[in-house]
Amino acid sequence: MSIEEQILEEFTSKEYEHGWSVDFEADETPLGINEDIIRFISAKKEEPEWLLRWRLEAFRLWQKMEEPKWANVSYPMIDFQAIKYYSAPKQEKKPNSLDEVDPELLKTFERLGISLQEQKRLTGVAIDAVIDSVSVATTFKDKLSELGIIFCSFSEAVQEHPELVRKYIGSVVPSNDNYYAALNSAVFSDGSFCYIPKGVRCPMELSTYFRINAANTGQFERTLIIADEGSYVSYLEGCTAPMRDENQLHAAVVEIYAAKNAEVKYSTVQNWYPGDKNGKGGIYNFVTKRGICVGDYAKISWTQVETGSAVTWKYPSCILKGDHSVGEFYSVAVTNNHQQADTGTKMLHIGKNTRSRIVSKGISAGKSQNSYRGQVEVMKRAENARNFSQCDSLLMGSLCGAHTFPYIDIKNKTAQVEHEATTSKVGEDQIFYCQQRGIDEENAVALIVNGFAKEVMNKLPMEFAVEAQKLLALTLEGSVG
Amino acid sequence: MIKEYNMLRSLEGRVNENTSSREAWKMLTEIGLPHKKSETYKFTPIVLILEKNIDWDLNSKSTFCDKKLYAAKGSHFIFINGVLNEKLSQVQGDISFAIEDVKEGRHDPLSLLNTSLASNELVITSGTESPVFIYHFNSVGISNPRVRIKVKSGESIQLIEKLFETNENTFTNSFIHFEVAENAFVCHSKVQNYNSSTYSHETVAANVENNGRFYNNTFSFEGALTRNNLIINLNGQNCEGHMYGLFLLDKKSHIDNNTTVDHIQPNSFSNELYKGILDEDSTGVFNGKIYVRQDAQKTNAFQSNNNILLSEGATLHTKPQLEIWADDVKCSHGCTSGQLDKDAIFYLRSRGIDYKAAKAMLLRAFAEETLEHVKLETIKHEVLDLINQKLL
Numbered sequence: 001m002s003i004e005e006q007i008l009e010e011f012t013s014k015e016y017e018h019g020w021s022v023d024f025e026a027d028e029t030p031l032g033i034n035e036d037i038i039r040f041i042s043a044k045k046e047e048p049e050w051l052l053r054w055r056l057e058a059f060r061l062w063q064k065m066e067e068p069k070w071a072n073v074s075y076p077m078i079d080f081q082a083i084k085y086y087s088a089p090k091q092e093k094k095p096n097s098l099d100e101v102d103p104e105l106l107k108t109f110e111r112l113g114i115s116l117q118e119q120k121r122l123t124g125v126a127i128d129a130v131i132d133s134v135s136v137a138t139t140f141k142d143k144l145s146e147l148g149i150i151f152c153s154f155s156e157a158v159q160e161h162p163e164l165v166r167k168y169i170g171s172v173v174p175s176n177d178n179y180y181a182a183l184n185s186a187v188f189s190d191g192s193f194c195y196i197p198k199g200v201r202c203p204m205e206l207s208t209y210f211r212i213n214a215a216n217t218g219q220f221e222r223t224l225i226i227a228d229e230g231s232y233v234s235y236l237e238g239c240t241a242p243m244r245d246e247n248q249l250h251a252a253v254v255e256i257y258a259a260k261n262a263e264v265k266y267s268t269v270q271n272w273y274p275g276d277k278n279g280k281g282g283i284y285n286f287v288t289k290r291g292i293c294v295g296d297y298a299k300i301s302w303t304q305v306e307t308g309s310a311v312t313w314k315y316p317s318c319i320l321k322g323d324h325s326v327g328e329f330y331s332v333a334v335t336n337n338h339q340q341a342d343t344g345t346k347m348l349h350i351g352k353n354t355r356s357r358i359v360s361k362g363i364s365a366g367k368s369q370n371s372y373r374g375q376v377e378v379m380k381r382a383e384n385a386r387n388f389s390q391c392d393s394l395l396m397g398s399l400c401g402a403h404t405f406p407y408i409d410i411k412n413k414t415a416q417v418e419h420e421a422t423t424s425k426v427g428e429d430q431i432f433y434c435q436q437r438g439i440d441e442e443n444a445v446a447l448i449v450n451g452f453a454k455e456v457m458n459k460l461p462m463e464f465a466v467e468a469q470k471l472l473a474l475t476l477e478g479s480v481g
Numbered sequence: 482m483i484k485e486y487n488m489l490r491s492l493e494g495r496v497n498e499n500t501s502s503r504e505a506w507k508m509l510t511e512i513g514l515p516h517k518k519s520e521t522y523k524f525t526p527i528v529l530i531l532e533k534n535i536d537w538d539l540n541s542k543s544t545f546c547d548k549k550l551y552a553a554k555g556s557h558f559i560f561i562n563g564v565l566n567e568k569l570s571q572v573q574g575d576i577s578f579a580i581e582d583v584k585e586g587r588h589d590p591l592s593l594l595n596t597s598l599a600s601n602e603l604v605i606t607s608g609t610e611s612p613v614f615i616y617h618f619n620s621v622g623i624s625n626p627r628v629r630i631k632v633k634s635g636e637s638i639q640l641i642e643k644l645f646e647t648n649e650n651t652f653t654n655s656f657i658h659f660e661v662a663e664n665a666f667v668c669h670s671k672v673q674n675y676n677s678s679t680y681s682h683e684t685v686a687a688n689v690e691n692n693g694r695f696y697n698n699t700f701s702f703e704g705a706l707t708r709n710n711l712i713i714n715l716n717g718q719n720c721e722g723h724m725y726g727l728f729l730l731d732k733k734s735h736i737d738n739n740t741t742v743d744h745i746q747p748n749s750f751s752n753e754l755y756k757g758i759l760d761e762d763s764t765g766v767f768n769g770k771i772y773v774r775q776d777a778q779k780t781n782a783f784q785s786n787n788n789i790l791l792s793e794g795a796t797l798h799t800k801p802q803l804e805i806w807a808d809d810v811k812c813s814h815g816c817t818s819g820q821l822d823k824d825a826i827f828y829l830r831s832r833g834i835d836y837k838a839a840k841a842m843l844l845r846a847f848a849e850e851t852l853e854h855v856k857l858e859t860i861k862h863e864v865l866d867l868i869n870q871k872l873l
Contacts, residue, residue: 393803393805395805399775402803403802403804404814408816409797409798410796410797411796413793415819416817416819416820417817419817420814421814422813423803423805424811425808
């Protein structure tokens with residue numbers, strides 16, 4: 001078999017490569033949600049009283065809220081009583097080092113291509129791995145703590161740094177923000193916590209890896225990143241889930257707090273199980289991500305590559321409160337088969353001389369629907385605010401759809417806002433050009449799509465860019481012709 | 482919510498006996514008027530504003546119509562309080578008209594309201610090319626003019642519409658429907674220079690068949706509340722839809738331009754350009770929708786919305802929206818918002834032009850682009866005069 005054939009073989013046989021699941025014993029709550037479940041989760045985590053109260057308050061708010069319907073996606077009603085809200089791989093005791101972690105767990109992560117072992121030192125990435133609801137391991141903790149950086153699981157942070165957690169939790173995404181944020185606030189089980197002290201430039205990429213393993217569970221994790229004055233951090237997030245016929249819910253909350261002169265770069269490669277070719281199964285990905293530039297000259301940058309999930313509903317946003325603060329949003333969203341994505345961003349200009357930039361690339365294939373929904377709002381006092389938005393859509397096949405819903409609201413005359421959008425398809429002449437030069441159709445499309453998404457891919461950290469490029473090719477596998 | 486139904490309750494007694502009107506009213510009471518959270522009226526809480534300002538029972542027996550306000554030449558139709566006055570109207574050439582019972586119209590709330598309350602429907606059938614004018618004189622609480630224009634295959638029509646409010650705090654809810662047959666051409670122009678107590682909701686809908694072309698020009702200058710709903714359905718192949726608009730607002734004027742173009746069949750084309758200049762405490766809203774249906778391959782659709790904000794109090798909401806289900810298409814939209822280029826002003830001033838004149842010159846150049854497609858010189862001049870008047 002020639003190398004080319006091998007590549008082709010590898011390509012065509014690949015569907016969703018992370019679709020397996022591992023059986024390990026897990027601590028679980030029964031199906032459904034009520035105050036007792038929340039008390040159970042809180043007790044399990046040995047949480048302080050104030051956090052339990054905070055959860056219960058959020059739960060009461062959630063009960064009064066209605067499921068939002070405005071997104072351009074359709075899915076059957078979610079039965080919130082048919083979900084397990086807590087599932088944790090059973091561990092005898094809390095591991096102190098990687099050697100004590102259940103080997104089965106470590107194998108799981110190795111199968112995912114994420115080695116938690118120290119050889120990862122070579123790539124210089126610190127990882128916090130979250131399985132189902134609970135963080136199982138965090139690497140490079142000691143090295144980071146030398147610099148005063150706190151990078152640990154959320155529950156650990158609650159135990160060890162309660163003052164920080166209490167101060168910042170819900171400060172960017174309040175629990176009454178929206179339906180899923182309220183649900184998350186009530187039942188979140190774990191997540192990552194990260195604090196970069198004043199003037200520290202985090203020497204390595206921090207990364208969280210999420211995986212849903214158990215059936216019928218929802219994953220509700222919460223990430224909180226605090227960048228103190230003049231600090232810098234680059235944060236990565238990745239995720240996968242096993243193939244299952246039923247839909248699973250993932251409702252996460254990410255909060256970023258950037259103080260004066262701080263810079264946070266947040267990158268996601270989202271590869272939740274998208275369901276099979278007929279749209280059966282898959283993850284509902286309803287995530288609230290928001291960052292706030294509190295201080296002057298702060299910067300928050302979101303980069304996302306969205307290839308997975310049956311339904312995505314996600315708008316990483318920036319509140320530009322400090323003067324001269326900067327918000328960026330780079331996104332590639334790929335949908336195939338029956339996937340639906342409604343994603344975009346919100347840039348809220350409050351401070352003077354604030355700048356934001358939005359680059360969104362949507363690629364739809366198969367019978368999928370891909371929507372960009374974004375809002376740029378310039379408040380009255382935001383002198384000289386500047387925004388540039390660009391959203392391009394690429395359509396592959398005649399059964400998919402691309403939608404653009406940009407909202408632009410301006411209340412200050414000095415604002416300069418530009419928005420442009422285009423929709424097109426992969427040109428026949430482009431494919432012909434490649435074929436002439438001996439590149440087959442499949443690879444030609446991959447090449448063109450990669451070129452289309454390049455602007456965003458360039459913003460990803462190196463380790464992720466390679467993975468993302470492969471994912472892109474995989475997701476669009478078989479969508480031509 | 483209950484408050485919104487006050488409006489419906491006070492109008493209930495005026496619904497026509499005609500079946501279409503009855504049915505429309507029934508549908509309207511079911512779906513209700515647009516409320517605060519209605520997506521299409523998000524920035525124009527129309528019912529709240531109307532309830533606050535309009536006296537529905539305001540009645541004036543006067544058939545006031547100031548002849549100085551219009552030129553009584555060519556074909557023209559005079560509507561007084563939403564009802565055609567045949568005596569004052571006249572037709573020339575082979576243009577014909579008839580007054581018919583109200584037929585089923587569109588199903589959005591304000592169109593349904595018009596269908597329920599309009600006493601009849603003026604049907605104009607195209608003829609020669611000479612322009613047709615429609616003048617509205619309104620002085621009662623609510624006026625519901627309703628016009629249907631049939632443009633026969635291969636024919637063309639130029640239609641100019643103007644509205645004069647002659648009483649304070651009146652509301653006009655007009656509905657005009659174009660049936661554009663194969664190879665027909667329509668150019669519809671509106672000049673909206675109202676006063677600061679005029680409230681209007683104007684719906685213009687067009688169905689365009691194969692090779693038909695439809696142009697709409699909307700120039701808005703003042704009005705307490707002006708909402709323009711423009712809907713173009715490109716039902717045939719090789720159709721064209723053109724939408725050009727300008728809003729140059731000051732005081733507390735509020736305008737909401739809502740346009741929809743629906744590409745249903747292959748090979749059609751649409752182009753849209755709306756420009757806004759907002760001064761003082763005015764509010765401008767633009768929502769442009771382009772739909773490209775699955776069968777509408779080889780569609781070309783372009784949309785652009787540019788705005789300049791001149792004052793602290795001005796507000797702009799713009800939402801250019803693209804929804805595409807076909808793959809072999811070329812669609813783009815762009816929108817910008819900014820202020821006058823300081824360098825350009827400096828350039829002019831350094832050549833001895835004072836600030837005010839320099840500003841007017843730049844704004845005029847910005848605004849004039851929307852006039853390019855107006856074929857009728859008289860309208861062009863009228864709009865230019867209005868632009869000058871507002872800017873200087």
